[in-house]
Amino acid sequence: MANRESLAKILLxxxxxxxxxxxxxxxxxxxxxxFNRDDPGDAFYIIDSGQIRIFTFDEAGEELTLxxxxxxxxxxxxALVDGQPRSASASAIGPAVLRxxxxxxxxxxxxxxxxxxxxxxxxxxxxxxxMTEYIERLGHWARLVAAGQYTQAMANIENVESSDxxxxxxxxxxxxxxxxxxxxxxxLRKEVAQLRIEIDEERRKLRVAEIVDTDYFQDLTKRxxxxxxxxxx
Amino acid sequence: MGKGKIISIHSFRGxxxxxxxxxxxxxQFAAKxxxxxxxxxxxxSPGIHVLFGMNEEQIDKSLNDYLYGRCKIQETAYxxxxxxxxxxxxxxxxxxxxxxxxxxxxxxxxxxxxxxEVGLLNDGFRSLIKELKLDYLFIDTHPGLNEETLLSIAISxxxxxxxxxDQQDFQGTAVTVDVSRKxxxxxxxxxxxxxxxxxxxxxxxxxxxxxxxxPVAAVLPLSEDMARLASSDIFSLRFPxxxxxxxxxxxxxxxxxxx
Ligand SMILES: Nc1ncnc2c1ncn2[C@@H]1O[C@H](COP(=O)(O)OP(=O)(O)OP(=O)(O)O)[C@@H](O)[C@H]1O
Ligand SMILES: [Mg+2]
Numbered sequence: 001m002a003n004r005e006s007l008a009k010i011l012l013x014x015x016x017x018x019x020x021x022x023x024x025x026x027x028x029x030x031x032x033x034x035f036n037r038d039d040p041g042d043a044f045y046i047i048d049s050g051q052i053r054i055f056t057f058d059e060a061g062e063e064l065t066l067x068x069x070x071x072x073x074x075x076x077x078x079a080l081v082d083g084q085p086r087s088a089s090a091s092a093i094g095p096a097v098l099r100x101x102x103x104x105x106x107x108x109x110x111x112x113x114x115x116x117x118x119x120x121x122x123x124x125x126x127x128x129x130x131m132t133e134y135i136e137r138l139g140h141w142a143r144l145v146a147a148g149q150y151t152q153a154m155a156n157i158e159n160v161e162s163s164d165x166x167x168x169x170x171x172x173x174x175x176x177x178x179x180x181x182x183x184x185x186x187x188l189r190k191e192v193a194q195l196r197i198e199i200d201e202e203r204r205k206l207r208v209a210e211i212v213d214t215d216y217f218q219d220l221t222k223r224x225x226x227x228x229x230x231x232x233x
Numbered sequence: 234m235g236k237g238k239i240i241s242i243h244s245f246r247g248x249x250x251x252x253x254x255x256x257x258x259x260x261q262f263a264a265k266x267x268x269x270x271x272x273x274x275x276x277x278s279p280g281i282h283v284l285f286g287m288n289e290e291q292i293d294k295s296l297n298d299y300l301y302g303r304c305k306i307q308e309t310a311y312x313x314x315x316x317x318x319x320x321x322x323x324x325x326x327x328x329x330x331x332x333x334x335x336x337x338x339x340x341x342x343x344x345x346x347x348x349x350e351v352g353l354l355n356d357g358f359r360s361l362i363k364e365l366k367l368d369y370l371f372i373d374t375h376p377g378l379n380e381e382t383l384l385s386i387a388i389s390x391x392x393x394x395x396x397x398x399d400q401q402d403f404q405g406t407a408v409t410v411d412v413s414r415k416x417x418x419x420x421x422x423x424x425x426x427x428x429x430x431x432x433x434x435x436x437x438x439x440x441x442x443x444x445x446x447x448p449v450a451a452v453l454p455l456s457e458d459m460a461r462l463a464s465s466d467i468f469s470l471r472f473p474x475x476x477x478x479x480x481x482x483x484x485x486x487x488x489x490x491x492x
Pocket of ligand 1: 246
């Protein structure tokens with residue numbers, strides 16, 4: 001999964017001349033929102049300076065940062081191809097400058113350049129392979145966890161190369177899951193193993209009294225005391 | 234002259250493993266070279282003879298005959314030397330005698346109907362120790378706290394109370410421990426038997442010790458191997474390397490050091 005081709009690279013090499021004319025410069029102030037989750041995915045961005053934060057909201061409505069992108073990185077590649085709504089929101093950390101490529105312009109460029117359209121195909125098939133590999137890895141981890149081989153699962157997860165952010169995020173989530181499963185299992189085992197001893201003290205006293213308060217018992221204790229003192233002589 | 238110590242093995246409820254543990258621990262003592270006697274005072278439902286491979290035909294005189302004045306107690310003692318350890322490699326350098334209770338239905342009915350002079354048990358124990366020069370006399374008791382059991386406990390130098398990790402055993406054991414303390418038994422040990430493997434044994438031992446304020450001599454696992462042998466032999470002699478056998482030897486070592 002190393003050296004993943006980026007659309008930015010393809011665009012800049014395959015369509016450099018025609019690209020410059022359609023790119024539009026965007027200036028963002030600190031905290032300014034570039035797009036919101038569910039907005040139509042109508043453009044692709046190259047970051048020239050500053051940082052962009054990708055975030056979403058968790059179930060409690062708290063902001064959850066998924067990623068932070070720096071100058072030279074791109075965002076919204078897939079939107080160029082499929083035009084689907086944004087899956088997360090993006091905003092600037094500090095002032096930032098980006099260049100925007102609108103979907104319509106991109107599609108026209110692809111239409112006019114066989115080299116670019118081939119590059120797009122290549123990119124999409126690469127992504128598909130990438131997803132399959134993800135799923136296979138996840139399947140492998142799931143099997144290890146199911147078999148209770150937590151140490152091996154953890155070691156396998158540790159091996160994920162750090163250059164792939166998305167996979168690292170999944171690996172992290174799986175790691176947390178393995179820890180949680182292990183912990184719950186250990187707790188349950190302890191609960192099973194921790195035997196409670198409950199003694200009804202009232203009943204205990206009553207039973208003991210029933211036995212001790214008999215003539216036989218009183219007589220027995222006396223006789224045994226005699227026996228013991230005899231054998232000690 | 235032997236040490237002449239009386240060791241009672243008791244449990245409040247039945248089926249805890251008294252007979253198996255008594256037979257095994259006493260066999261370990263015989264293997265160590267001691268002269269030991271094993272007496273079945275569970276006259277209502279005798280059982281320990283099975284572990285020594287004895288059947289009804291092989292038992293002529295029994296404890297019942299002594300209690301009804303038909304013979305001397307030493308006439309009811311059977312030398313188990315040839316039977317014990319016959320199946321294993323462990324040599325029995327000491328002596329082991331069994332004093333069985335009668336298996337005859339009529340004899341058992343007579344005891345239940347008429348009872349017997351409980352005091353005779355005490356005299357019998359003393360005669361056995363003297364006549365057979367015993368170092369240890371092990372008493373396999375009837376569960377519960379009837380008169381003869383109370384007497385056995387009272388005259389013991391050391392009492393082993395067996396319990397399973399079970400709420401009903403806990404309650405009964407609490408009563409037995411209290412009663413034994415009132416009888417001023419010099420030494421009292423608990424043995425936990427049939428503990429399932431998911432239990433933390435060290436933790437169980439600690440919990441039981443603090444609950445009953447008495448030392449736990451050993452925790453024996455619930456063992457399929459032991460159940461499979463079905464009391465047909467002395468387990469710790471047949472399978473000396475088994476964890477159960479190790480626990481049996483632990484009990485023997487603790488008893489030897491204490492009495
Ligand atoms: N640790 C163990 N694991 C599995 N089975 C055991 C264990 N200890 C004893 N048993 C089995 O439990 C049953 C009862 O054992 P045993 O006859 O020794 O108990 P007991 O207390 O003498 O019973 P009773 O009260 O009827 O005289 C036997 O079938 C024996 O094989
Ligand atoms: Mg028994």
